[in-house]
Amino acid sequence: MTLSDHGRARKQQFKRRLGILHATLLRRTLKKRFPAAFNTRWGRSQWIHASLFATIGALLATIIPGFSAQLEPSSQVRTILPLSLPPLTLQAPAAEGPHWEIVQIQPGQTLGGLFAQMGLSAQVMHQILESAANREALTRLRPGAELGFARGEDGSLLGFRFDRSPSQRVELSLAGGKIHEKVLERATTTRIAVASAEITHSLYAAGRKAGLSPASIAVMTDEIFKYDIDFKDVQPGDRFSAVVEETWREGERIGAGKILAATFTTNGKTYSGIRFEHNGKTEYYTADGRPLKKSFIRMPIPYARLSSKFGARHHPVLGKMRMHKGVDYAAGTGTPIMAAGDAKVQFVGQQRGYGNVVILDHGRGHTTLYAHMSRFGKIRPGQHVAQGTVIGYVGSTGLATGPHLHYEFRVNGQHRNPLSVTMPPPEPLKGAELAAFKAQAAPALARIESMEQLMYASAAGNGGKSGGKRG
Numbered sequence: 001m002t003l004s005d006h007g008r009a010r011k012q013q014f015k016r017r018l019g020i021l022h023a024t025l026l027r028r029t030l031k032k033r034f035p036a037a038f039n040t041r042w043g044r045s046q047w048i049h050a051s052l053f054a055t056i057g058a059l060l061a062t063i064i065p066g067f068s069a070q071l072e073p074s075s076q077v078r079t080i081l082p083l084s085l086p087p088l089t090l091q092a093p094a095a096e097g098p099h100w101e102i103v104q105i106q107p108g109q110t111l112g113g114l115f116a117q118m119g120l121s122a123q124v125m126h127q128i129l130e131s132a133a134n135r136e137a138l139t140r141l142r143p144g145a146e147l148g149f150a151r152g153e154d155g156s157l158l159g160f161r162f163d164r165s166p167s168q169r170v171e172l173s174l175a176g177g178k179i180h181e182k183v184l185e186r187a188t189t190t191r192i193a194v195a196s197a198e199i200t201h202s203l204y205a206a207g208r209k210a211g212l213s214p215a216s217i218a219v220m221t222d223e224i225f226k227y228d229i230d231f232k233d234v235q236p237g238d239r240f241s242a243v244v245e246e247t248w249r250e251g252e253r254i255g256a257g258k259i260l261a262a263t264f265t266t267n268g269k270t271y272s273g274i275r276f277e278h279n280g281k282t283e284y285y286t287a288d289g290r291p292l293k294k295s296f297i298r299m300p301i302p303y304a305r306l307s308s309k310f311g312a313r314h315h316p317v318l319g320k321m322r323m324h325k326g327v328d329y330a331a332g333t334g335t336p337i338m339a340a341g342d343a344k345v346q347f348v349g350q351q352r353g354y355g356n357v358v359i360l361d362h363g364r365g366h367t368t369l370y371a372h373m374s375r376f377g378k379i380r381p382g383q384h385v386a387q388g389t390v391i392g393y394v395g396s397t398g399l400a401t402g403p404h405l406h407y408e409f410r411v412n413g414q415h416r417n418p419l420s421v422t423m424p425p426p427e428p429l430k431g432a433e434l435a436a437f438k439a440q441a442a443p444a445l446a447r448i449e450s451m452e453q454l455m456y457a458s459a460a461g462n463g464g465k466s467g468g469k470r471g
């Protein structure tokens, strides 16, 4: 036996040991999860299946960040994907098919640039772009998009492949100056997944680990729960769950995933948001059918400093005691100002002390006023604007010592303190719509509940943290 033979034998022995270790670990994990299956001895075929299962598990773990966490008991963040994955399409190399060279579009790269870089003639590219459908797809290429090139021995282009849409792949074969097009339908499937996580250091990190896309996390923080939860105050130990509708293609998630329902538990309180379409608008509602969106947002500019309160004060410009009929927010010139609620634009223009001013009519006797703007947003009187629409920008027009927003809130013509006025709640769903909503909400919330029970029930039992107080 030579030295290298000896080395090889040792390597093989090591591999065998590793295999045994792997099988033992696998058996232990499976036994813990599916004890019933271990009442009988496993036969060879069962082990093959288990091994296959483990391989698929490893595959999943690479596809979905966070899925692997499910197998790690020490981790706080877990995800369960309750439905089966779409079958992976294994592309066997075709016997006489072309060899595809896959190129990813780089930021700022054009198709022309790419063809030139690959030493392909612009003439061929123009020929490909003669088809309107191809032109449309190929001129909108995003960074990261994959193009396939098949070349002959002389380097000429024989085939060109691209994705026309998430579900259509186009293969062009170029032979003798003619283009033959083949469209391959790429099957997409929709899956409902439940993601749940307990925050350890950051909400974002926990969300990503649970398999949520950055866009889905943003929907949760900037849309669903923005009225009820101040995310600056979120603490380790707070948790959230989301039912997400995802589109998959060939084992790959495409798009962000729509959040159908979500719950967020912070400071001992659980908030829920359920997606529902009503009057052509998609909004999030509480479990009993009230819109989460408030009629008014408290501050028409985010993250601004309150520089002057409502009430009697010494006027900084006039130099005498005057009633301050609103509140002031100091912010830099040009900071966008948002409509505090859905409204009809009542006034856009100049008024003496107010400078550039906008008045919005929110119905039911409520109006808001925004003064000292440097310029207006794209709005005109009579127009309906949605809450959050940019109506203008901070400035110091009119009587103002520096750039700030002067904001007034009136109820039936009477000035009220915007910081303490009781805002009218938005209309809840009623009748048939409420029934339809509940039919949709119940199964989604049930999924979250069973998921949370699975994940946190034992923790609540030991630590006395009650999670079952929801109505």
Ligand SMILES: [Zn+2]
Residues within 6 Å of the ligand: 308, 324, 326, 327, 328, 405, 406, 407
């Ligand atoms: Zn003011």
